[in-house]
Each structure stands twice: as structure tokens, then as C-alpha cells.
Amino acid sequence: MIYVGGVPFQSDGPSSSELVGTDEATTCVGLAIRNHKSGMTSVGHLDSPDVVETGLTQMLSLVVDQNSDEMLEVHLVGGYNDSSPQGMDSVISNHTDHSGFSFPLCAKIVETLEKSDMVFHLQTLHVLENNTRQDSEGNAYPIFNGFMVEPSTGSIFPANFDRTSRCPDEVVRRIRLSSSYEDPSWNGRLLETYDIPTDRFVIAPCAWTIHQLQIAMMLQNLSDAEILHICSTSPSVEAPDFVENERRQWDYLKKHPDWKETFPMKQPRIFERTPSGRWKRSPVARADAESKLCTTE
16 A cells, blocks of 8 residues: 655555555645556645646656546545635635635646646546535534545545554655755655655655754644644644644654755665565665765765
8 A cells, every 4th residue: 555645745656556545635635646548546635726737747647648648537535615604605606705725726626637638537526515514513624534546446435544554754754745845956846755666665855944943943832722723724623643743743853953864965765665565664775875975975
């Protein structure tokens, strides 16, 4: 199983994996694109309209040749009615007044798919009102915030993941995603973590700055409620481990303020699948980084 991530800006396209999925999508949207003929599947976790066009281009490059006319299956899950209580009818008629995060993102994804020359079959559109439930007090909550796709069949299932199933280097990957905003080398692109031909996780380097550490130092002393309201776009519907995951990142930044400790010589962190199906840090990649470091000293 390949876990894409519950944090924005990741994409994945498995070949040998039986399942690929994502979760933690409240105001974010999980997008799956599958080549009906080859079964090649790409899954992305999008959080902003600003990354949709570039992200969709990246995802399509994983599953189909640019000049191909093959049909691509599309699934959209996530995002809910987080707008003001004026109702979805008024929001759709005048979305410029929309106060939520989900609608602009969903609208941008659908608009970008519509403009594409590719042939899409939109099989799942479980977003916004279709993905919203209300409690007895009228508060809105997402029905589903994650899914898994079976590339061999194209079947899709609701899913949530715990820490043991979120694949390797979770904390570093989370930090890398939040830090990519300040790293010009990424320039708004989705962070691809899974290398299809080699069946490996390749965590490409990403630089974090003293600014990230300063933010961590400031936030770590806040209460859980304060962290939710500052760090989340949907504080009332986050998973129970949201704050814990934030604190884990800050603890790591305090211990490793220099990103070069995590990515020596700007080398990626590579993880290979073991016979038991678990992930293990590649000793070759680690040795290569250490060798280059010694050579420059």
C-alpha cells in the first residue's frame, strides 16, 4: 500500500502496489486519476487553487502520454460545505462571496479538467454538499476525508490511515511539504515521493529556514485549541491526532534546525520495500551522501 499523505502538495503513481490512498482531507481534496487501459494510477492531495493546474499536469504525466486519447478515470473526494450558512445555492450563484476554502478549490479542479484535451470519465464526485453531514446543532462536517484506490481494478474505498500505515519518513515528509512554500526550487509544484519504476520512496531534499524554526518555537507553547485555530483551515473537524502531528514536526525542527542534517549534500532520502512489505532506509543512498560529505571536507 502507498500512502500519499494527509498534507498538501504530494502526488503518487504506483505500479506494483495493490492500493494507493490519502486522507486528512477536510477543506483539501484528494484527486485520483487512473488510466483505464494500463491501470496506472496517480493520486494527489490538493489544498489550494494555485497548485491545481501545475499539479494536474504532473499527475497526468505519470499515467498517460501527452498525445494519447485513452480514457482516464477520475475520482474527487474531500472538501465539504465549510461556507457561511447562506446555503450552497447562493454560493454557486455568486461564489465570489464564498467564505470557505473548499468551493474555490473544487471549482478550480473541475474547471481545469474541463479545459484539458484529455478524455476524462468522472466516476466519483464526493465533494462539497455531497460530502457534508450536519450534527444536531447544524454544524457541518465532512462525511469522508480519505480514500484508497485499487489500481488493478479501479475500485475506490473510503479510508483513514493511522501512523503505522502512512509509509516511511512521515515527519520529514510533513515538514518538507510545509517548507516547500519557501523553497524556490519547488515553485508551487506537487512533491512526488514515490518512484514508480523502482518501487521506492524518494524523498527529494527541501530546505527549511530559520523562519520555520521560529514559528515552531512560537507555536509549541500554545494550547491545543489555539494550535487548531491557528494551523488549521477547519479546526472543528480535524482528526484527533492533528495537534500531535503538528507538535511532532516542531520537535523535529528543534532537534534538526539545519535542513542539511536531514539531507546531507542535498541528497534524497530513499526507502526501499522489504520482503515483508515494510519500508527500510536505503543504506546505499545514506552511504553515498556520507561519502560525498567526506569528500568535500
